[in-house]
Amino acid sequence: MKDKIYIKSPSKINLCLEVLAKNNNELHEIISVTLNLHLADELLIERHDTFEIVSNIDLPMEENIIYYAYELFKKEYGNFGAKVNLIKNIPIDSGLGGGSSNASNFLKGICSLWGIEQDDKWLYETGEKLGSDVNLFFTPGFNLLTGTGAKSKKIDISINGAVLIFHNKDKIKNKTKLAYDLLTSDVFTDGKYCDQLIKQINNRSLLLESIECYNVFENYMNKLYPGILEIKENLEQQTGYDLHLSGSGPSLFCLINDKEKAMKIYNTVDSRIFGKLLTFPLESK
Numbered sequence: 001m002k003d004k005i006y007i008k009s010p011s012k013i014n015l016c017l018e019v020l021a022k023n024n025n026e027l028h029e030i031i032s033v034t035l036n037l038h039l040a041d042e043l044l045i046e047r048h049d050t051f052e053i054v055s056n057i058d059l060p061m062e063e064n065i066i067y068y069a070y071e072l073f074k075k076e077y078g079n080f081g082a083k084v085n086l087i088k089n090i091p092i093d094s095g096l097g098g099g100s101s102n103a104s105n106f107l108k109g110i111c112s113l114w115g116i117e118q119d120d121k122w123l124y125e126t127g128e129k130l131g132s133d134v135n136l137f138f139t140p141g142f143n144l145l146t147g148t149g150a151k152s153k154k155i156d157i158s159i160n161g162a163v164l165i166f167h168n169k170d171k172i173k174n175k176t177k178l179a180y181d182l183l184t185s186d187v188f189t190d191g192k193y194c195d196q197l198i199k200q201i202n203n204r205s206l207l208l209e210s211i212e213c214y215n216v217f218e219n220y221m222n223k224l225y226p227g228i229l230e231i232k233e234n235l236e237q238q239t240g241y242d243l244h245l246s247g248s249g250p251s252l253f254c255l256i257n258d259k260e261k262a263m264k265i266y267n268t269v270d271s272r273i274f275g276k277l278l279t280f281p282l283e284s285k
Contacts, residue, residue: 004046005113009105010140010282011039011090012097012133013163013246013253016194017215019183023148028180031191032145033155033198034097034136037163039279041098044085045109055086065130069103072126073110080114091167091275093175095247097133104137124152133247140282142201144194157201159281161208161255162262166235166243166274168225168250175224179248182220189216208255208281213244225250231272238269 017032051070053061061067066084074080084106090098104127111118120138127134132149142155172178193214200206222229232243232252241254252274256262259280266278 002113004044005109007043007045007105007109008040009043009090009098009101010036010137011101011279012036012136013165013244013251014095014215015211015213015244016197017217017247018189018191018193019187019216020191021185021188027148028183029147030145030149031194032149033194034133034143034145035159035163036137036140036143036282037096037279038282039090039096039165039277041090041102042087043102043105043109045106045113046083046085047113048081048083050081051083053084053086055088057086057088057092065099065103066106069106069126069130070110072129073107076122076126077111077114077116080110080116082110082113091169091251091277093171094167094251095245095249096165096167096251097137097247100131100133101137103127103130104134108138127152144198155198155201157204157206158283159206159208160259161257161281162259163208163279163281164239164241164254164256164262164266164269165246165277165279166231166252166271167277168228169273169275172224172250175250176248179217179220179224182223183216187216187219207257209241209257211255213242213255215245217248218245221245221249224248228252231274235269235271235274239265241265 012034015033020029023029090096128150135152136143139154144153243252243254
């Protein structure tokens with residue numbers, strides 16, 4: 001068995017995100033197509049007598065989703081300790097899935113560290129308990145999310161190009177709940193936007209710039225993030241590309257086929273109060 005294990009914990013963007021309805025539990029049923037990116041947090045998991053998390057961010061351990069993942073792991077497999085060294089490179093609460101990715105990759109990592117045979121059924125059931133998006137990080141690349149976002153199905157295709165991300169440095173507490181609370185039934189759709197994208201993928205006719213993105217939360221962007229529409233318009237003028245919201249935001253992204261062109265735009269664009277990141281699609285495995 002290993003004494004420690006190093007894992008990259010990738011980000012994601014939502015290429016398409018629709019809300020279909022509310023279920024009997026008053027939870028929103030969604031359909032979404034996601035793409036994992038090379039932009040990643042870093043996890044170094046070491047064997048330890050107890051459990052602790054050391055990180056470059058100021059967050060109490062009990063508020064970190066990795067802690068909740070460990071509690072579920074411990075309940076299933078026993079009191080195997082670990083010291084988790086977490087380096088956050090993905091902006092926090094940004095719609096890029098950093099926390100969900102950390103939980104997913106921690107679960108795989110601690111099982112590997114202690115020589116516990118990976119049980120896919122348990123991993124996916126645990127991912128559903130931890131929340132939306134967790135399960136998509138078990139299968140890097142493209143994924144189709146359904147249900148409340150916890151059910152994930154891998155889409156077997158790879159794509160080249162670059163993704164330019166603009167992220168708000170200000171954090172909004174409970175922003176995902178606030179976003180879903182704003183939804184009204186008139187913005188519910190029937191999955192047609194995701195279906196259209198899936199058809200493109202199945203025909204193997206997919207280029208990043210050909211993807212027609214859709215995100216239901218773009219209907220409420222300015223309510224959630226006052227002033228973001230003005231920033232979005234300015235960035236679109238500078239880049240020459242449409243910008244799209246990822247998840248419930250506030251991160252915006254554009255899709256560029258040519259990596260060299262993307263690099264030139266990244267180096268010249270003035271992102272104002274937003275931070276900027278250049279990354280690339282993560283290959284399917």
